[in-house]
Each structure stands twice: as C-alpha cells, then as structure tokens.
Amino acid sequence: DYGSGIAHSFFHGYLRIVLPHTGHQNNKGLREFQKDFEARNDVKFDAYKLFILIPMSTHCPPSIDSEFSPSIEVSKELESKELDRAGVKNRNYKNSVYKIITSSGQKKYVTAEYATPVKTLGEVMKENTQCANIYRKHYKEIVLNFYLTLVDLLKNDEACHDLCEVIYYDDKNKDGSGYRDVGGIILSRIREIM
Amino acid sequence: DYGSGIAHSFFHGYLRIVLPHTGHQNNKGLREFQKDFEARNDVKFDAYKLFILIPMSTHCPPSIDSEFSPSIEVSKELESKELDRAGVKNRNYKNSVYKIITSSGQKKYVTAEYATPVKTLGEVMKENTQCANIYRKHYKEIVLNFYLTLVDLLKNDEACHDLCEVIYYDDKNKDGSGYRDVGGIILSRIREIM
Ligand SMILES: Nc1nc(=O)c2ncn([C@@H]3O[C@@H]4COP(=O)(O)O[C@H]5[C@@H](O)[C@H](n6cnc7c(N)ncnc76)O[C@@H]5COP(=O)(O)O[C@@H]3[C@@H]4O)c2[nH]1
Numbered sequence: 515d516y517g518s519g520i521a522h523s524f525f526h527g528y529l530r531i532v533l534p535h536t537g538h539q540n541n542k543g544l545r546e547f548q549k550d551f552e553a554r555n556d557v558k559f560d561a562y563k564l565f566i567l568i569p570m571s572t573h574c575p576p577s578i579d580s581e582f583s584p585s586i587e588v589s590k591e592l593e594s595k596e597l598d599r600a601g602v603k604n605r606n607y608k609n610s611v612y613k614i615i616t617s618s619g620q621k622k623y624v625t626a627e628y629a630t631p632v633k634t635l636g637e638v639m640k641e642n643t644q645c646a647n648i649y650r651k652h653y654k655e656i657v658l659n660f661y662l663t664l665v666d667l668l669k670n671d672e673a674c675h676d677l678c679e680v681i682y683y684d685d686k687n688k689d690g691s692g693y694r695d696v697g698g699i700i701l702s703r704i705r706e707i708m
Numbered sequence: 709d710y711g712s713g714i715a716h717s718f719f720h721g722y723l724r725i726v727l728p729h730t731g732h733q734n735n736k737g738l739r740e741f742q743k744d745f746e747a748r749n750d751v752k753f754d755a756y757k758l759f760i761l762i763p764m765s766t767h768c769p770p771s772i773d774s775e776f777s778p779s780i781e782v783s784k785e786l787e788s789k790e791l792d793r794a795g796v797k798n799r800n801y802k803n804s805v806y807k808i809i810t811s812s813g814q815k816k817y818v819t820a821e822y823a824t825p826v827k828t829l830g831e832v833m834k835e836n837t838q839c840a841n842i843y844r845k846h847y848k849e850i851v852l853n854f855y856l857t858l859v860d861l862l863k864n865d866e867a868c869h870d871l872c873e874v875i876y877y878d879d880k881n882k883d884g885s886g887y888r889d890v891g892g893i894i895l896s897r898i899r900e901i902m
Contacts, residue, residue, distance in 0.1 A: 519710035520717060522839070527828035567795065576792035591797055598770035601761065601821035603785055606800035627795035634721040645716070 516649075517659025520631040524660075525667040525674075528630075531597070532607050533564060534673040540595075544609065544677050547592040548625060551611060555590070557623050560704050564609060564678050565626035567696065568661050569685035572636030572653060574628035578612055578696055585697030587613045589623060614697040624700055629664075629680075632657060658682075679703055710843075711853025714825040718854075719861040719868075725791070726801050727758060728867035734789075738803070738871050741786040742819060745805060749784070751817050754898050758803060758872050759820035761890065762855050763879035766830030766847060768822035772806055772890055779891030781807045783817060808891040818894055823858075823874075826851060852876075873897055 535543040542550075545562045552558055567578070579586040594608030614622045635656060639649045649656065661682040668675050681703050685693050729737040736744075739756045746752055761772070773780040788802030808816045829850060833843045843850065855876040862869050875897050879887050 515709070516713040518839070519713050522832045522843075523714055523717070523825060523828050526831045527824065574794040576794070577797060578795045588797060594800065600768040600770070600824040600827035601772045601804060602802070602824070603771060603782060603804040604802075606788070606802070608796070608798075608800070610795060610797040630721065630794045630796070631717060633794035634717045637720045638716045645712070 515656075515659060516635075517656040518663040520635070521660045521663035521667060524629065524631050525664060525671075528607075529564075529668070529674055529678060530671075531599075532595075532609065533677040541597065542593075542595060544592075544625065547595075547609070551590075551592050557621075559623050559625070561624070561679065561707060562677070563625070565624055565700055565703070566664075566678060566680045567626060567628045567699075568632055568657060568664075568680060568682040569628065569693075570654065570657060570683065571685050571693075572632050572639070572657060573685060573693060574630075574633035574636065578610075578626060578628070580693075580696075582693040583696040585615050585695050587615065589613050592625060614701055616701065622701065622704065624704070626700060629660070631660060635660075679707065709850075709853060710829075711850040712857040714829070715854045715857035715861060718823065718825050719858060719865075722801075723758075723862070723868055723872060724865070725793075726789075726803065727871040735791065736787075736789060738786075738819065741789075741803070745784075745786050751815075753817050753819070755818070755873070755901060756871070757819070757901075759818055759894055759897065760858075760872060760874045761820065761822045761893075762826055762851060762858075762874060762876040763822065763887075764848065764851060764877065765879050765887075766826050766833070766851060767879060767887060768824070768827035768830065772804075772820060772822070774887075774890075776887040777890040779809050779889050781809065783807050786819060808895055810895065816895065816898065818898070820894060823854070825854065829854075873901065 533544045548559050548562050579588050589611040592609045594606050596604040596606050599605045609625050611625055639646055665680055668678050683699055727738045742753050742756050773782050783805040786803045788800050790798040790800050793799045803819050805819055833840055859874055862872050877893055881888055
C-alpha cells in the first residue's frame with residue numbers, strides 16, 4: 515500500500531544514506547556533520563538526531579520557520595555530501611539546522627525537516643484527478659501507515675535507530691485557526707528523550 | 709499500490725521541480741540549463757529532454773557509464789538549482805550529462821539518469837524481511853505500474869510532457885551474460901523521436 519511503500523522508499527533511499535556513521539572522510543554521517551557544525555559555530559545540539567516531522571494534515575511549508583512557528587528561526591545548513599546514485603553524478607544530500615527559542619529565551623539547536631513524502635502526498639492530493647480523489651479520501655490512513663512503517667524500519671536498523679526521531683502530530687490548532695507552533699512540538703520530544 | 713505511488717512521488721516531488729521552464733533566473737528549467745551547457749561547452753544536445761531509464765531488473769548502477777555500457781562516457785553535470793522544500797533549506801537538484809559514442813564514432817550528448825525510485829525498490833527487495841519477500845514476488849508488476857503511471861502523468865502535464873523521455877526496457881542480455889549497453893538503448897529512442 516502507498517503509505518508503507520513510501521516509508522520503505524524514504525528509509526532506503528534517504529535515511530540510510532544520510533544518517534549512518536561511515537567512518538569515511540568523504541562520506542560522513544549525520545553525527546559527524548553535527549559535530550563539525552558545533553565546532554565551526556560554537557554551539558551545541560541537544561540531541562544528535564534528525565527530527566522528522568509528520569504533520570497529519572500533510573501541510574509542510576518550504577521552511578519550518580513559517581508564520582505559524584514564531585519560536586523557530588533558521589540557522590545554517592549542515593555541510594552537504596555528494597555521491598553518485600542511479601546515474602545522477604554527485605547527487606547532493608544535506609540537512610538544515612534550526613534554532614528554537616524557548617519560553618526562557620534559550621536557543622536550542624536542532625536538525626529537523628518535514629517528511630518529504632508527506633509533502634509530496636499533499637501535492638498529489640491537490641490534483642483534479644480520480645487518483646487524487648482516492649488519495650484525498652484515504653490520506654489520514656496513508657500518513658498513519660507511513661509513520662508506523664517508518665518507526666518500525668528505524669527500530670530494526672542498528673545503524674539508524676538512534677539517529678532519528680519521528681514526530682507524528684496533529685498540526686492544526688485546536689480552535690481551527692491555523693497551524694501549531696512546531697517549536698513547542700519539537701521541544702516536548704527533546705524533553706522526553708533527554 | 710506501490711508502483712503508482714512512487715510514480716506520483718517521482719513526478720510531483722522531482723520531475724515537476726526540475727523540468728519546467730519557469731522564466732525565472734533563479735529557478736531555471738531543464739531546457740535553460742541545457743542551453744547554458746551547450747554555450748559553455750560548445751556542444752549540442754540531440755534532444756532537449758531528460759531521459760529516464762527504467763530497467764526491468766531494477767539494476768541501476770551509480771553511473772550510467774558502467775562496465776556494461778562501454779559506449780557511454782561521463783560528461784559534466786548541468787548546473788544545479790537550489791530551493792527550500794519541506795523544511796530542507798536550499799535543497800539541491802541537478803542532472804548529469806553523458807556522451808554516447810555511436811558506431812561511426814560520433815559523440816551524442818544526452819541528459820539521462822535511472823529512475824531512482826526503481827533503484828530504491830531494488831534495495832528494498834534485498835532486505836531479509838517479510839515485506840521484502842512480497843516486493844521480490846511482485847517487483848516486475850511494480851516496475852511496470854511505475855512506468856505506466858509515470859507515462860500517463862507526463863502525457864497529461866502541459867509543462868512537462870515534451871521535456872521527458874521514459875525508456876522502459878529489458879536490461880538483461882539475451883544470452884543471460886550480463887546487462888545490455890544502455891548507449892544503444894538511448895540512441896534508438898533518440899532516432900525514434902527525431
Ligand atoms: N528531505 C529529503 N532530502 C533529500 O535529499 C532526499 N532524497 C530523497 N528523499 C526522499 O527519500 C525517498 C526516496 O528517494 P528516491 O531518491 O528513491 O526518490 C526520489 C527521486 O527518485 C527523485 N528525486 C528527488 N530529488 C532528486 C534529486 N535531487 N536528484 C534525483 N532524483 C531526485 O524523486 C523521488 C521523490 O523525492 P522526494 O519526494 O524528495 O522524497 C524522497 C523519497 O521519498 C529526500 N528527502
């Protein structure tokens with residue numbers, strides 16, 4: 515089914531490429547890039563992980579520091595890595611760093627992004643086709659399956675499982691007025707895991 | 709189903725981003741990048757298209773100029789473009805150019821790559837799980853569905869349909885001794901469309 519299919523694709527075609535420690539200078543893993551970033555910018559990450567956001571509505575703006583998330587500011591990107599993949603020479607992979615401003619004014623650095631397949635599902639649903647109609651009817655189920663399959667794949671992968679924190683959440687505001695501040699959502703997860 | 713799901717993801721999450729003409733200097737489309745490449749390198753593309761290779765076996769080496777395709781040489785990459793997508797700031801997209809040496813010694817320049825979701829499916833199948841078992845049993849069908857859905861999505865998209873040539877082929881040698889030279893496969897398609 516679609517949800518578990520794109521979870522497999524996301525895990526094998528992306529997380530397995532960007533997360534693991536490889537020990538090679540020209541093929542660094544997430545943690546190595548984060549340590550380089552800390553050294554270059556004199557900051558500290560709370561968690562050496564990639565936070566993957568799965569908003570139930572599929573709404574994934576281009577940047578996490580959207581108008582709905584005032585507690586989040588863009589920081590710089592981690593260094594990118596390039597490798598040949600399926601005929602694309604030097605395909606570029608990189609992750610973004612954000613700062614979350616806490617209620618006490620502290621700055622917490624995190625490496626985070628939305629789950630791209632969920633964004634893409636959102637775009638597929640906007641089409642005016644029969645296919646898109648089916649996706650619009652079942653998208654909640656598809657996103658849930660994507661989340662459950664992804665968590666399972668990570669749990670069973672030695673190299674990846676403690677490098678990734680997947681957050682599945684209802685991203686709409688309770689009063690229906692818009693979207694929740696993602697900063698608070700990430701901070702709650704950080705507190706849980708520390 | 710998996711095949712049509714990853715075709716939607718590939719079309720909306722990639723082809724729609726890299727192919728179309730946008731008219732913006734900071735968000736060029738394939739054809740604009742190809743024209744820049746021709747000017748900088750004093751060469752000519754036979755076709756202003758992205759050739760997407762879908763090998764039935766799912767075997768997609770890192771570079772098209774693999775040991776099985778002696779008629780293909782790597783050229784340079786087209787210029788890349790960067791844009792914010794689903795929380796990844798300045799995500800990088802670029803395509804590769806290859807030269808095909810014809811039987812008469814001519815050099816034909818093409819922008820080509822394997823369909824990465826097919827590569828990823830190949831990797832998913834190698835796992836030692838129940839899920840991978842199902843994919844191994846049905847992969848031929850999945851790849852075919854991917855191809856048919858992709859062709860259909862392209863046919864119905866004004867902005868993309870004549871910027872992409874999808875080649876679905878049996879990539880194994882008839883005598884079972886290895887894989888066919890991809891150069892010949894691409895040249896046949898070029899002759900058909902010119
Ligand atoms: N955040 C993020 N950063 C990345 O660099 C990245 N690369 C892949 N993915 C996601 O992992 C999964 C597997 O990727 P695959 O390469 O098999 O399919 C990809 C691939 O076939 C194609 N594609 C996307 N970006 C590129 C690219 N830069 N070059 C070539 N092909 C690309 O279009 C498919 C869908 O892409 P996304 O919808 O962005 O999400 C992918 C997908 O869900 C990424 N996600």
